[in-house]
Every structure is written in C-alpha cells, then in structure tokens.
Amino acid sequence: MPQIRRLPEALVNRIAAGEVVERPSSALKELVENAIDAGATRIEVRLVEGGLDLVEVTDDGCGMTPDEMALALERHATSKLPDEAIEQVATLGFRGEALPSIASVARFTLESRPHGAEQGWRRVVDHGDLVAEGPAALPPGTRVRVEQLFAKVPARRKFLRTARSEYAACLDVVRRLAMARPDVAIALDHGERKILALQGGEGLANRVAQIIARELKDNGVLIDIERHGMRLTGVAGLPTYNRGVADHQYLFVNGRPVKDRLLTGAVRGAYADMLARDRHAVLALFLEIPAEDVDVNVHPAKTEVRFRDAQGVRGFIVSGLRQALATGDRRSAQAPDAAAMGKWQAEPAPALRSIFEGRDWSAPEARVGEAGAPWRGAEGEVLAAPHGRAEEAAPLAAQDRDFPLGIARGQIATTYIVAEAQDGLVLVDQHAAHERLVLERLREAGAGEAAAREQALLIPEVVELDEPACDRLEEAADKLALLGLAMERFGPSAMLVRSLPHALGRTDPEKLLRDIDDDLALNGEALLLGEKLDLVLATMACHGSVRAGRTLRVDEMNALLREMERTPRSGQCNHGRPTWVKLSMEDVEKLFGRH
Template sequence: MPIRQLPNHLINQIAAGEVVERPASVVKELLENALDAGSTRIDIDIEQGGGKRIRIRDNGSGIPQDELALALSRHATSKIASLDDLEQVRSLGFRGEALPSIASVSRLILSSRHTDASQGWTLFGDGQEVFDAPTPVAHATGTTVDVVDLFFNTPARRKFLKTEKTEFGHIEDIVRRLALSRFDVGFELNHNQKNTLRLRSTDDRASAERRVAEICGSAFVEQSLYLDYEAAGLRLWGWVGLPTFSRSQADLQYFYVNSRNIRDKLISHAVKQAYQDVMYHGRHPAFVLFLELNPQLVDVNAHPTKQEVRFREGRLVHDFLFRTLHQALADIRPGDEAGAPTQLPPSNVTPHPQSLALKGREEQEKSEPVAQPYRPVYQPQYQQRLQMPVREQMAAYQQLYQPVVPLENVDKHDIVGLKPDLPLPPDTDDMPPLGFAIAQLHGIYILAQNASGLVVVDMHAAHERITYEYLKQSMAQDALRSQPLLVPTSVNVSKKEADHAEQHADTFHALGFELDRLGLEKLTIRAVPSLLKDGDTEALVRDVLADLITHGESSRIQNAMNDILATMACHGSVRANRKLSITEMNALLRDMERTERSGQCNHGRPTWTQMSLEHIDKLFLRGR
C-alpha cells in the first residue's frame, strides 16, 4: 500500500488506545485537567464502574466559548506554547491528547463557564470529528465533562473491561492518589448515586494527616515519621512508615515529583536501599513522599503514560533520597514520637510553586522565607560514639551470672528483680525514654518502668543492634583493609562492563578491591576486602558492575560486609537465659537510647515495645 496521511478520526482512535485504557484512565486525565485549571473542589460521579457514565465537575477557571471546540482537537493545549515550556513543564497535562481521545470513543458533553464570562456554554460530541456550535447553558464558573457510553463505537475494546466492582476499584485508586497530591483541593466521589469518598480541602498539617489516615489508614499515620528536608535545590517531605510497619506487598507506596504521582525505578531503588538495614527480606516499606525540584531538571515526557520521569542528574536525586531517608530512619530513638520531627527555622530555599498544598502560594520570595506551621523541618542528626567498646560492653552485660534463689529464701521486703542495696527507680519528670529496669523475664526480656508505663525489651535483639552499629562505625573509622590475593583471579566480562570497571576504579579501590584490565573483555582481581576473602568475589564484582551500569552506584560490597558484621554481632550479643543485673540492664537501655536504628535488630525485628499505664489499667478494668 502507498504511504498516505491518516484521517484525523483514525488518529484519535489510535491515540485513544494509548490514553484511554479503561474508565480509570478517563478519570485520571479529566482530574488532572481540573487540577491544572486551579480547581479547589472536584466532584466525580460514576455509574456502572465508569462504563455507563463518568461526570467530573470542577470550579476551576473554565474554558471560553470560542475555545470549546478547539479543546476537543488533537494536540490543542493551553499549557505549553514553545520548546522552552516543554523543557520545564509545571502542569500535570500538556500533550493535548486526552479530551479528543476520550471524545472519539464516547458520547461526550463538555460544559464550561470561564471566569470572565456571564454564562456557560456546552458542546456535544458523539465520536465524530465534527461538532455543532456551542449552545448556552446554566453553569457555575468551572467545567463539567460528562462521558457517556465509553467505547460504544469500539465494542471489541469494551469486552476487555472487567467487572463493575473491579473497574470502580481502579477509579477509587486514581482518585486517592491524586487526592494525596493536592491537600488544598476537596474531592467527592460517588458511585451509582452513593457517596464513597468525601475529602475536604486542608490548610494545616493536622487536617492533612487526617486525609492521609483516611486514604492510607490511621495505623500508617500512627506508625510513621514526618520529615521535611531541603538540600542541593531538592526538597523531600512527607510521611515514611517505621520499619516495623512493613507490608507484604508494595501497596502503600505513594511518591510524587512536583505533585505528579510516579513509579520510577531510580526512586524505588533509593527507598529500598534506605530501608535495607532495618527491614525483613521480602517486606515492603510504606510511605507518602513528595520530591520537589526545578522543573528543568526533570523530564516528565519520558513515558507514554507519564508514570516514569527522567532526571537530568539522576545520581544526585538518588543520593539525596537515600541519604535523607537513611538518616531519618537512623535517627529514630526511643522516646521520639512518630510524625513529630525537630522544629527548626524555615529554610531559605524557595519551594517549587506547583506544590501549593499547605505551603503558601507562588508569591513566596527567597529573600523573605515565610514560616509555615505545616512544615516542621527534619534535621539529620548523627550517632554519638558509644561509651564502651564492644569487648567491654560484652563483659559488662555477661559478667554477672547468679544462681536462681529459691522462693522461700527471698526476703519479703525485696522487690522482685531488685537487690535490697539498689535504690528504686526515681519517679521524676526527667526519666529517660526507656525508663529504668525493674526485672528480667525468663532470661529473655527486660522489664522497665518509664513515665508512660511499662517497657518490654528483647535484650538479645537490642544488644545485637548496638553491637552491629558499633562494628560498622569502627570499620568506617579504621577504613577498609584489603588483602592481596596469592593467585589473582581472572574474570571474563563484556566490553561495557570492562569500561565501567575502568571508569569506577576509584570506587572499587575505596571499597577494598584492586582490579586491573587485562584485555578488551577481561579483568583481574588482585586484592579484596579482608572481610570478604572467603566469599565469591568474582560474582560480587559482576553484580557491582551491573549496579554501576544500571544505577551509577552500588552498595553490594558494603552490604556483603555488613552481612558479615551482622553475623558477628549476632554471635557476640547476650544470649537468652543470661542473668543480667539491674545495673547491666540499665546500661543496655541507655545504649539503646544513644544508638541509631535501635528500634529494630539487624533482621528487622522490633527490639522493644511500650505498654501504656492506661492500657494496663484497661486490662484490669480499673476505673469502672
């Protein structure tokens, strides 16, 4: 067949196959248009899972009468006008494909009233390219898009739709994701004339957390840390779930770049790396995070569905996310409230104007930073050096082993777990977060009293984390030691891998490896880190090269050494049935309060739990 120009109607049908996958795709496109129009309230009405009807009303700026037909034309948009605009997209939509694609596979009614107009206008479409002239209609300022009988003219595609319940479930997920991106906009979702979701606009953190709790569950908010940190022109804020609040699936992960919800491999890798030392294998973290940066530094036109973005400085973004989250999780100490970071003066870095949720408006000036009650700033803190070396700690924790005293020989004036010559824990307001030890239970748990009630500590898990962090710190301070191989190991690799090995020679050297390139596709390993001398160094080098090619960095060598340190810490920590004195138990509690990540052991298990006095009272029906 000869080359020919496709008719516009067929072009729109092809585009509809890319843009309109299912009713949820229509909802996503129309909601993004409503948000770009500056709406503060959006109503979504769905019938029969979206297959019968999708109606979205907003109170945005509206569309002028003479632009209604143009809005349904392919590649017609008010959001970009030049290549410069495309390189710094600030809106959610910008391609001008959504409305014409939707109109080509549905019976569409577009009604709108512009802010400067005295009345509204409406336009009807039935899947054809030609539209009648707009007619007057009674309409408040804003726009209503009514999509009826989706895929009525493409029955083959309609057959691929799932059940009404399934399709509406996808719509609910889209609405929830967009509602998390804009706290300053109210959303109401109805299905078959029944309200299923009503979210009011918010202007403070307490209200925002109520929205997060309604979408993600109250347990997430209660067991998450709020952070807000800026550096190198990047800002990361939001909620990260504590490591103990992990999921079997990655179903509670919301990440936004300049208010755009995305799922990106680079971001997923950075978050996974930040949690790797405090979470069970096979578990997934939960988070609602917002990254803001200059729009010129991110390409949002890199994926057909805009689900992925391309960062111009991917390594910088990856390191910023990893270090911020890694330090935030490390700085959680006993006594810290989830969701309550340290209050600091506002930074003088101007937030990106598109993320208006709860932060003010575009008139914020760099020279006059405005204090916002909603954005307490997270400040990274650094671990203090432990007071005792590991060997002395071990001696202190394991020193005392006393035979069990028969019950009949116990003085009735003694308190269980305390010696007569030891004073009772002071009942003061400045009690440490983990309080003071009062007893040991079955040689496994430490029972301590603090200001809130009872603290139960798994002594082995807690001491394992303390020892592990000390070993990591000692290794970092003494630097990595290399051990030359008596017989160098040859590794056959691809040319690309060999090139990366040469480019990242300093990285390998800093991690204790000495690599030489013998040929176009051959490397030789002459020295390895002393901790890994008995491991499969050839496989490790290949894995590191794969990471360097994919992500530009690798933590596999460090992780492998950390695994060895974790094993050393596990075998070197106090064991069950080891009798500890009250002094030793209190020493362990104070070390936990000083140690990074002390809330979890090296395997991701919790090391302590709190039972409030109120909870204990309820167990015994006190006050009834």
C-alpha cells in the first residue's frame, strides 16, 4: 500500500491555483476584488496581450505594511474574517488563497504603502520562490503585477486561449465588478488603448447604461423593491429591447457578481410571456439578502451561491421584475429601427424618373375649376386607394393632447394604425397590440383563476417516473393542487394524477409531470405550470385578437389606442415584438429637408 505523505508547499499552492486561477481573468477578478475590499476609491487595470503577458492592478486603498505583505502571501491568511462566523462575511474575497495561488504560477510583484507611511515596500515572487524584496516608491495604496502566467506550467499554459479571447474574459470581469460598485472609479487599459474610464459616484443607472449600452437608459425601467428582508434594485430592459444571447444579463447578490441558474431561471420566468423563446432580456439586477440566508462559499471562485429559501428568492425576483415592468412597459422601443429609417432617405433619382416618366402633368382643369370645391388633384390617377378609413385630419383638440399614442388618422395595409400625437407620428401593429390587450384582459377578469380550476379525470392516470422525481413531485403536490393539478404518490416510482388544470385539460399528464419535474430539479420550485398557463392564455389571446387584414373604423382605432395607454405591458406583444413605434416631428421634418 502506498505510504501517505504530506505534499510540498509549492505543489499545494499549485493545486490551489488550479481551483482559483484558471486564466488571466481569474487572477484579475481576485486582484480587483482585493482592491475593492481594501476601500479603494479608484482602481486602474492594465493588460498586455489579454493578460497573458501582464495583468496589473493599482488602487488607492488602505495599503499594507511589509509584515502584512509577507503574511498575505501565505495560504489561508486574510484580513476579511475577523472571527469564525464565515456565514456573516461581507467582503468579496475571504479564503486567503488568491495571492499565494497566483504567485505560485506566475512572476508576482506586490508593492504597497499604507496611508501615512513614508515609503512603500516591494516583494517579488517567481512561481512560488521569493526572489526580491525592498523599499518601493509609490503613492499610498497597492500595486500588483502578474507576469508570465503559467510560464513554468506548460500543461496549463497550452490550454489558455488566444489573447483576444482572454481579453474578452478580462473585460467581462471588470465590467461586472464596475457595475457592482458605481461609487468606485475604474479605468482599464489594454496595451496602448484606453478601454474604460468610469468616474466614481455617477449612480447605478448611469453606470449600468455606460457599461451595457447607453440606449438602455431610455429603454429600461428602474427597479427598487423590498420584501421580507430582501431588496431588489437595478435596471431591467423593456421586453422590446432584447438580444439574441443571454450575455447581457448581469446578476449580483450582496454586491457580488454571480452566475446562478436559479437567478437566470427567475429572469426567464419573469419575461416568459413577453419575449420570444430565442430572445433574451437585457438587465442588471442587484439582490440584497441577509448574509445568513445565502451561502457564498460553495465555489472557490465565489461565482455561485446557494440560498436557504430558493423558492422564496425566485418568487421575489419574478414578482419584483413583473411589478417593475408593469410600471413602465406601456412603452415600446424608443426609436424606429435605424435600417428601416434609412429606407426613407434619398430615393435614387433614376428610380423617381422611372415612376413619373410619361405622366401627363397638365392640370385637371375641370376639377380645379369647380367653384368653391377644394382641389382634388386627379387623385384617382396619382393616389392609390386608401386601405382603411380615416376622418378628416383636424388639428389635435386640447383634450386630445394628453394622449401619449395620439388620435387615429387612418390605417395602412389593413394592418397598421397611423395616429397623430402632439410630439410625433405613431404607427401601431393592430394585431400585436390587441393580442396583448386581450391577454391582460383575460388575466384582469380572473382568467388566470379560471384556467387554474381543476378538471377531474374520468379515470385517474398513473404516471411512472423514477423515485427521485416522485419525491420532488410529492413534496410540491400541495402547491400544484392550488393550480388545479391534483396528484398523489402511487408506489415508490409512480404518481397518480386525479385532475388537471381546466385550461390544460387535453394535456398529456405524463409529459406535463416530466416537464414539471425537470423544472423542480433545475429551480427547486414548480413555476413551470404557472408559465404553461400563461402560455395557454397567450394562445387564447392570439386567437381572440384583431387580425391583420381587418379594416377598422376610426372609433375602433381610437378605442384600441386608449386601452393600450391604460394597459400594463402594452408596449410589446406576447412574443416580445414592439406593438408601436413613434417617429418624432423633428424626424418627420428631417425627411422633408426642413431641418
């Protein structure tokens, strides 16, 4: 039998580095978190070759004495745990492994000077070996340089990606930490280029918009909701402002950037009936929760968390997001698509000539000469027949100026309503808009409860599943019964289904239970059934809404506009597409060269 032995310190550090330092961005995350925990108000990051050649972080934090610097390079030495109450930790880093782990796989230079000290101190560690130390000239704070990462560990070095890929990962780390702390000024240089220069104290909304996209400020709603000791803040993009990938969702727990399946599932649930399946919301959410209700020590890099009441957290985020969106999502995308707008510009002259070539431009004397009649200008020859009806375009009355979506003036292609508002021209997709209105009307009238009423099966159905799945479903049976799904345990590996929700009466019970179990296994809470009911209501709304191709009277158009102004989430249809867009009068005038 092989003899048990203690591993050498250098090998222990390299093993720890394998958990903490996977690539340059991992080292950068630890160093920036240390700077934040040190009370820095300004942090400067410099990268060379995406961090493969150099990662440098300079801060104006509290600094360290020479003795503290030596201790900081030992394993499990930290200033961030004053006692043994690890569940109460409030700092970003606390394991005490980051610096010695990084120093074991790179050339590591640590320089620091406490506030009030006459000079700083410098220590240089080359892949675990102390090679130099002595006085250093630098302002109060700390500077850390990481060079030649994995240079002496070729097995790890060859798994690193290209400089461009490593730079992208480093940029993502800086962005997330910068969003978490809008009070801290953060600068990022890559080679000779200045990438970020964020000023401190600019506020959460401004910081998020600067990092994600400036247009998010005009296409998002602010969130600030408290319940049961939890608080949710941040910025959530309107459903019509979405992306094809989920890379623009930034989630934070107690100021810590995390990538958590429960939180991303909650976001998906909140936007369930407002986004198409292949589109993703753009947002930055900050969850504050009592420290004893969340475990941040489940992953060496501290990017994952575990909640004591996962169901309560998810429910709070879903309801909080929906509540916030209901206050601002009557809005749609704030500007028409730029490519579509470009189609209005500068029609080529040859095309115009081909349209009007050969036309008789002599004035229609008989019509113009009619006494007291307005000029009709041979409209039968020049103008196409209108697709919809419209009243005479009278100026907006005083009482009409308060309508955000204006007054209907006509209909185009029996699909789009044209309305005049005080500040511009509004185009409304009548089918998309009415689809949303019908869905919200069904909910408001209690269709949600009606859909949840149970429909007893004539013969209860036995659904065979594996034992863990049955355990999960049995535990959630009481909650599912409130939604109309009545079932009970039927042996070790089967469930007996006695009733289904009324709206899902024709659903295959086996498929339904398997989907719910998948959701329980993933998120710990049976929200999928509720989302399924929402999808059923959305389908009903689609079939019951005004179809494209139907001619509307002007009073019908105006009634639709007024209901849109009163209805939450009316800025987008059930699939996340905008229901209306507005062209400002300034843009209209630009089209005609008046500006």
